[in-house]
Amino acid sequence: MSIQEMTREAVAAAVLEELTNVAPDLAGEDIPEDADLRDEFDLDSMDFLNWITALHNRFGIDIPELDYPKLSTIGKAADYLGRG
Amino acid sequence: MSDLYRMPSLGSDMESATLIEWCKQPGERLAKDDVIAVVETQKGAIEIEVFHDAVMGKPLIEVGETVPVGAAMAELEGIGDGIEQAPSPPVEPPAPSGRRRASPAARRLAEARGIGLERLRGSGPEGAIRLEDVQRAVQAQAPKAPLPPDSKGTGLGMAAMRQAIAAAMSRSKREIPHYYLSHDIDLTRATQWLGAHNAELPPDRRILMAALFIKAVALTLRKFPELNGFDRDGQFEPSKAIHVGSATAIRGGGLVAPAIHDADQLELGPLMDKLRDLVARVRRGGLRASELSDPTVTVSSLGERGVDRLYGVIYPPQVAIVGFGTPELRPRVVEGEITPRTLVTATLAADHRHSDGHRGGLFLAKLAARLQEPETL
Structure with missing residues (x-):
């Protein structure tokens, strides 16, 4: 399922x-x-990077380093990814 | 012809382990570095490897049994001519007069259990104390209270790990005359270079500053052999290979410092892959005995949210630990002007028996120079 079809809760x-x-x-x-x-x-820098890698692989969304602060919580990450 | 597979060294702070499972059955072929068994240690489940080609023989201990480092675990068959037995602990240099002769394994176990070597009778050549002699003394000791079970059931007994860290760090502070140096390193170029490098890459190929630190330390150590190797009862044993132990904190407490082997020879990308893999295995288990026992030096980085600097405690029998505080923007005078620059404070704690502050200072200065040319790392 593409991320556009998912509810925010599911994301x-x-x-x-x-x-x-x-x-x-x-x-x-x-x-x-x-x-x-x-x-x-x-979460240390390596955990964080591994998490970003997993999100990138799962949703196919590019997450540049400069955007890392926008993914500091589960909620913010869901919003960021939901915007596609 | 048969031989024995013995519990390998698990690092200087662990003296025994419990067999969880055999990964090989009798009759199975074993290639060098194959995982033969999984054991539970104070630092979680560890995979132990064979050191040469062989055929798995009869197991000598059962699942659930706890045995000390060096104890026979299984027979190995078909070890023909020209195949070396597992590396045994290095031969002890001749004992200085007035000091009891003892094998390194015996010394370690005695140390860990607080048994004075002078109380023991040695059954080895010229009265040297062997592991067996210490083991007998350990059995004679009153049994210790069992450790409280781990509350989270992760297999990482916190009390056991604290005990392991306490043993290694107490030994370090008791035996090693540390000296400490610190140096502020300008990371502005390295940070810019890394940012540009990572901007082009998907997350799985991005590199962390920690990898640059490890590579820069490893390359710099080539010129400072007195900081890379082991103390063997006061004698320095330099290491040709540069295996960098990367200190990794375990959430909830404790830490391990598994090795990145031959870090000076790895390109940054593969070095970063190794670092990722090590951290992943610290989190979910699966570290190997060799990774815990053979670092020749340790690097500890506080990462992005730590403090300015850390003063390391050397992990025996190593002779140096390099620390990196948290990189941050600080005022710096550059060409007569106060300018904001990204700085990191690097520290060196080293064993004064084997090196001096002058050389240690040169090491940190060379390390700083290395980090000014990130593209050469």
């Missing part, structure tokens, strides 16, 4: 799924949509 769920794939130690954690992933969940 957010997919974004979270990719996060726990690259950081399996976060599986089962309650990660609020507005929680800063780096500050509150200790």
